[in-house]
Amino acid sequence: MKIALDVRDFGKYPFLKESQAFLSEYKIPLDELIRTDNGKIALNHAVSRIKRALSGHAGIVGSIASLSNDTGRVRIEIASYAFSRILVSCAKDRYLISRLTQFEADRAYLLLLEENDDIIEYVASRMGLTIEQNELQLIPYVEAAVQISLPKWRLVNRSVIRGMVKISNDEKIELIRAKILSFQRQNLHQAVPGSICEEILPFIADVIKEHQEKILEQFGSVDETSYPPCMMAIITAVTKGFNIPHTARFALTAFLHTIGLSLDGIIEVFSRAPDFSIEKTQYQVEHISGRSGYGTDYTPPLCATMQTYGICTNKDSLCEKVNHPLTYYKIKKKELIKKKGEKSGLRNVNPDSSPGKNTNEDDDSSDVTGTRSYKEGENDDTKT
Numbered sequence: 001m002k003i004a005l006d007v008r009d010f011g012k013y014p015f016l017k018e019s020q021a022f023l024s025e026y027k028i029p030l031d032e033l034i035r036t037d038n039g040k041i042a043l044n045h046a047v048s049r050i051k052r053a054l055s056g057h058a059g060i061v062g063s064i065a066s067l068s069n070d071t072g073r074v075r076i077e078i079a080s081y082a083f084s085r086i087l088v089s090c091a092k093d094r095y096l097i098s099r100l101t102q103f104e105a106d107r108a109y110l111l112l113l114e115e116n117d118d119i120i121e122y123v124a125s126r127m128g129l130t131i132e133q134n135e136l137q138l139i140p141y142v143e144a145a146v147q148i149s150l151p152k153w154r155l156v157n158r159s160v161i162r163g164m165v166k167i168s169n170d171e172k173i174e175l176i177r178a179k180i181l182s183f184q185r186q187n188l189h190q191a192v193p194g195s196i197c198e199e200i201l202p203f204i205a206d207v208i209k210e211h212q213e214k215i216l217e218q219f220g221s222v223d224e225t226s227y228p229p230c231m232m233a234i235i236t237a238v239t240k241g242f243n244i245p246h247t248a249r250f251a252l253t254a255f256l257h258t259i260g261l262s263l264d265g266i267i268e269v270f271s272r273a274p275d276f277s278i279e280k281t282q283y284q285v286e287h288i289s290g291r292s293g294y295g296t297d298y299t300p301p302l303c304a305t306m307q308t309y310g311i312c313t314n315k316d317s318l319c320e321k322v323n324h325p326l327t328y329y330k331i332k333k334k335e336l337i338k339k340k341g342e343k344s345g346l347r348n349v350n351p352d353s354s355p356g357k358n359t360n361e362d363d364d365s366s367d368v369t370g371t372r373s374y375k376e377g378e379n380d381d382t383k384t
């Protein structure tokens, strides 16, 4: 396929090799760029990029036509992509990495929706998908479709003729998104020298602060009295020195991490065990909470999964209305705050009442996780 990307395309798809090569023409390595004025601008763009990822807003401001084709601005755009990867890698937070990974795939998807076939097929080919006349070979199809867990992508539901799988125009772009997602999962995180992380510490702090605020927006401050019975049972077992199974340790750590308990706070919970070992616990907690590396963002399992593990215990009446421990926590917390408000004679008390927060108190039908999505295929809606 003989098409040449223009400068603006490099900014649109900064993960492509040719876009990276375009940035390299700058002849300033990234570790030196961070000390320049343009580097600071790119770092600020990178922070905005991550904040948009945390908000779940991959949308481009305006249309493709409004994106710059100015060489300097495009280089800053590509550098901001590179810096955003560095920032989340330095932060060593699995959740941040996972949100940015999804953001980059969604952003490219939205841009591709406005492209002509030549550009779409070019980007597809760069992602290892050779699509011609809305057909592609079986193996590349399966490799991409496996990322999307919807029945329509299963091979049994496709038309396959002589080893070629038929796809529609819209599906073509969805498959490319799946390949970009897979590419980002493998490549977005990188090993960054500690000296570089040190230099950009204020930017990392800004990103982490935003992340913490998002958690607080969703769950408010941590309230142990609202923990679901399963989590309380695990904490009781830990406190009494029982040897709890890995599934329980995992569920509790992921739960505490998701509702915003600090690493020290999580370790404190496990320190109640008589056989507590700080090194072992720290290692496990860091692994599950994602602070030790990269990969999937861990959230606690669904109630159904907890039942399968045999750790759904002491169910109460609220348990009948939820299918996720996090949903239980959020509802219980709201109820308790409401009760406290009624007791003290206050009306319309809102648990998330700090400025700028969502004040839709009764909206329990919304995704309780907000920007934080549970593992693929897991849904925390309250039961109907």
Ligand code: SF4
Pocket: 228, 229, 230, 231, 302, 303, 304, 306, 307, 311, 312, 313, 314, 315, 316, 319, 320, 322, 323, 324, 325, 328
């Ligand atoms: S139903 Fe869900 S929230 Fe309730 S105890 Fe079981 S796992 Fe926990």
